[in-house]
Amino acid sequence: MSVLETQGITKRFGEVEALKGVDLNVGKGEVLGFIGPNGAGKSTTIRVLLGIIKANSGEAKIFGQDVWKDAVELHKRMAYVPGDVNLWPNLTGGQVIDYFISLRGAQVNKERKLELVERFQLDPTKKCGTYSKGNRQKVALIAAFAAEADLYILDEPTSGLDPLMERVFQQCVIEAKERGSSVLLSSHILSEVEKLCDHVAIIRDGAVIESGSLTELRHLTRTHLYIETKASVDLSDELGVFEWKQEKDGYSFQVDSDSLSSVMKKVSEHGLLKVESAPPTLEDLFMRHYETGGDNS
Amino acid sequence: MTNHWFRRVLPIALWQLKQDRVRIPVWIMSFLAVTLTTVTLFESLYPSAEDRMQLAHSVVNPAITALLGPAYGVDNYDVGAILAHQMLLFTAVVVAVMSILIVTRHTREGEEEGRAELISSLPVGRLSNLVSTLLVQFIVYAILSLFIGLALVSINIPSVTIEGSFLYGAALGVTGFFFAAVTAVMAQLSETARGTMGLSFAVLLTFYLIRAIGDVSYEPLSWFSPLGWMLESRVFVENNWWMIVLVFGVAVLIGMFAMYLNAIRDIGAGLLPSKSGKPHASKWLKSPLGFTIRMQRTSIIAWSIGMFVFGATYGSVLVETDTYVAEIEIMAQMLGEDLGTGIELIEQFIVMLGVIISIAATIPMILSVYRLSKEEKNNRIEQVAATALSRRKLLGSYVVTALIVSLLVMGSAAFGMALAGTLTLDELAFSTAFNAIIVYLPATWIMIGLAALFVGLGKFKGLTWLYLGYAFIVVYLGGILEFPSWMKSLSPYELVPGLPVEEMNWSALFSLLMIFVALIIMSLQVYSKRDLKG
Ligand SMILES: Nc1ncnc2c1ncn2[C@@H]1O[C@H](COP(=O)(O)OP(=O)(O)O)[C@@H](O)[C@H]1O
Ligand SMILES: [Mg+2]
Numbered sequence: 001m002s003v004l005e006t007q008g009i010t011k012r013f014g015e016v017e018a019l020k021g022v023d024l025n026v027g028k029g030e031v032l033g034f035i036g037p038n039g040a041g042k043s044t045t046i047r048v049l050l051g052i053i054k055a056n057s058g059e060a061k062i063f064g065q066d067v068w069k070d071a072v073e074l075h076k077r078m079a080y081v082p083g084d085v086n087l088w089p090n091l092t093g094g095q096v097i098d099y100f101i102s103l104r105g106a107q108v109n110k111e112r113k114l115e116l117v118e119r120f121q122l123d124p125t126k127k128c129g130t131y132s133k134g135n136r137q138k139v140a141l142i143a144a145f146a147a148e149a150d151l152y153i154l155d156e157p158t159s160g161l162d163p164l165m166e167r168v169f170q171q172c173v174i175e176a177k178e179r180g181s182s183v184l185l186s187s188h189i190l191s192e193v194e195k196l197c198d199h200v201a202i203i204r205d206g207a208v209i210e211s212g213s214l215t216e217l218r219h220l221t222r223t224h225l226y227i228e229t230k231a232s233v234d235l236s237d238e239l240g241v242f243e244w245k246q247e248k249d250g251y252s253f254q255v256d257s258d259s260l261s262s263v264m265k266k267v268s269e270h271g272l273l274k275v276e277s278a279p280p281t282l283e284d285l286f287m288r289h290y291e292t293g294g295d296n297s
Numbered sequence: 298m299t300n301h302w303f304r305r306v307l308p309i310a311l312w313q314l315k316q317d318r319v320r321i322p323v324w325i326m327s328f329l330a331v332t333l334t335t336v337t338l339f340e341s342l343y344p345s346a347e348d349r350m351q352l353a354h355s356v357v358n359p360a361i362t363a364l365l366g367p368a369y370g371v372d373n374y375d376v377g378a379i380l381a382h383q384m385l386l387f388t389a390v391v392v393a394v395m396s397i398l399i400v401t402r403h404t405r406e407g408e409e410e411g412r413a414e415l416i417s418s419l420p421v422g423r424l425s426n427l428v429s430t431l432l433v434q435f436i437v438y439a440i441l442s443l444f445i446g447l448a449l450v451s452i453n454i455p456s457v458t459i460e461g462s463f464l465y466g467a468a469l470g471v472t473g474f475f476f477a478a479v480t481a482v483m484a485q486l487s488e489t490a491r492g493t494m495g496l497s498f499a500v501l502l503t504f505y506l507i508r509a510i511g512d513v514s515y516e517p518l519s520w521f522s523p524l525g526w527m528l529e530s531r532v533f534v535e536n537n538w539w540m541i542v543l544v545f546g547v548a549v550l551i552g553m554f555a556m557y558l559n560a561i562r563d564i565g566a567g568l569l570p571s572k573s574g575k576p577h578a579s580k581w582l583k584s585p586l587g588f589t590i591r592m593q594r595t596s597i598i599a600w601s602i603g604m605f606v607f608g609a610t611y612g613s614v615l616v617e618t619d620t621y622v623a624e625i626e627i628m629a630q631m632l633g634e635d636l637g638t639g640i641e642l643i644e645q646f647i648v649m650l651g652v653i654i655s656i657a658a659t660i661p662m663i664l665s666v667y668r669l670s671k672e673e674k675n676n677r678i679e680q681v682a683a684t685a686l687s688r689r690k691l692l693g694s695y696v697v698t699a700l701i702v703s704l705l706v707m708g709s710a711a712f713g714m715a716l717a718g719t720l721t722l723d724e725l726a727f728s729t730a731f732n733a734i735i736v737y738l739p740a741t742w743i744m745i746g747l748a749a750l751f752v753g754l755g756k757f758k759g760l761t762w763l764y765l766g767y768a769f770i771v772v773y774l775g776g777i778l779e780f781p782s783w784m785k786s787l788s789p790y791e792l793v794p795g796l797p798v799e800e801m802n803w804s805a806l807f808s809l810l811m812i813f814v815a816l817i818i819m820s821l822q823v824y825s826k827r828d829l830k831g
Contacts, residue, residue, distance in 0.1 A: 050683045053828035072687045080683035086676045098578030103684035125573035129489055
């Protein structure tokens, strides 16, 4: 059964159509990477899921309950970290963490809190007014992970963290997943999504244009190849081959995953000396959608 | 070697002036406008020596002295003396506020936001920024002093002498410079802009209170406050320039102390250890209501004290009603036409004070509710709304907080007026004065309800202020302009029985209460239904 499920949610702000039918699905114990460039509609989708704004149409359910009508009930089982954390300048980080945990209806587990404070290297006795963006983000992250939730909704949660703290964050997500929690992770840091997520959904201009497991999606993309052959060869007109380029000793090109075996057969006819291949990255997938206008999916 | 410390002071000063090219002229123009308006107003309100003696008679009392400072030259209370007594301290305090805000911006705020680091990586001296700031302030206050002096001379009132005019300007300017130096010190001590402002305002308040207590009960105490020295210049009466020189001299010493402190500390650091706060929240802070009250604590206390002083000030002038109010025709008209005498007149005056004080006390209540939309504007609501706290409870805790504010500010205003009134006036019962204000509570709640409704809707927030302004005009000008009665009855304050002149009317109060409840129910409803903005 899916923990989070949306169907065709749309949202308009006056003239701007921010969401034009967003379909998402997060299963239990699953980490869904929600990727897309700035302004694609990630935060708007998340606000709808949190019952902060109401969708114009479509259906959005979490744990089988409506995200707008049953928001308060649902929030007891959820934790949220925004991308841009704004705190009260005259309270300390520690106080704000406790406040957020209590508002979620959970008990503050001091040991767990201190452990996270330690791991994220936050000084909880400092006033939030003196915190940098990264430190404010740590406050929200600690508040989210200090009490267990069944669903974590994270909106670009690492945009202000240094690489070391990013690692700590990734560890927290992995631990949550191991406990059986689900995570919706909006991000534009692809390496992070690749590391943490089993599924991804790509949003562009307010619509999800691609979604599935990482392995499935890799199918849709191209492998980078470099070959050296005995005899010279030209496959630039071959179906499924792109950016054919002659190098000093060989050729570099990209192949559609579907055409890989036929292309390799052709190449081997010319006496293959050397093959180097780079697996398709999420970045390729992402770039392919954005550079080409996404109309080739 | 001096280059090492003071390099490129002038370019930085010019840069700061450029940043303030709108702000500073606006401040200076405001001071000029206020000073000129009030002095012409005094001239036209009290044209004859008799009028002015009447005024002199009514302003010599402890409450006025505490608020405005001692009245000098009451035996010859001319327009110059009136101006110096009624306006100088008040204006000087506002000049000090301007100084604190501007100096904080150029010192600690710049450091906190990293601007200072950028500048100090350029070939500038270590003290250049601070010295530039003080230099700019010196120039600004020199200009302010000169302009105020010239403006006062130009209106050509005999008692506003040339010497006095320039001294008046200098008294204002020197106060500004003094607090510029004080703020410069605080910017070295505190690590944050908030802290710098907090400490500087605390110093200003302390000096103000020391002077107030000194002027009222123990004069030597006033010598411990630069505001006391400044007033001791007795502008237009004796013109003691030495007092101004004293304030300026001490300001220079304080400014040098700030430079010394700046020289011995690192950029970004404060000399006071940044107070480390509590790592955990108390049980009280963890509840939405406790949290809301805690966030407004300082302003609740400040407004309660303010309203107490406000109430007490009017309470203490009740005794003058006979002589004071009856003499001023406009005031008499405001009270309605048939003027009685003695206690009757006082009671009518109390009724009017009850409304006006209640309307003033409504301001903090509306502000308290509007804090919620400020949270939304500052994008802090999103994280709160994403928790298991319902929107009803969220708005509800702001309404409850506003109700607590209403009890506190109305209570302290009523207490202040009743206390000061009964102390100075034997015939007045404590409960009479107290109830005259407290009876307006249900009317103020209507305003809380409206404010909640507009927060709920997320728009039209200006309407609450407009409506409050309307209520004020109906009361304040109602007698003179003779508004039709339907216009009056649109104001909730007019529905309240004017104790002690009118009879108590419980059903009117109950109706107001019902309207309040209806407004709150509506606002909770609409707030739960709309999109939050951030
Ligand atoms: N409150 C709003 N009013 C008007 N337009 C909005 C509002 N919120 C978001 N938008 C618009 O909706 C689109 C999606 O924004 P957002 O969800 O914040 O994107 P992302 O989080 O993917 O960067 C953007 O074009 C943005 O300008
Ligand atoms: Mg976003």
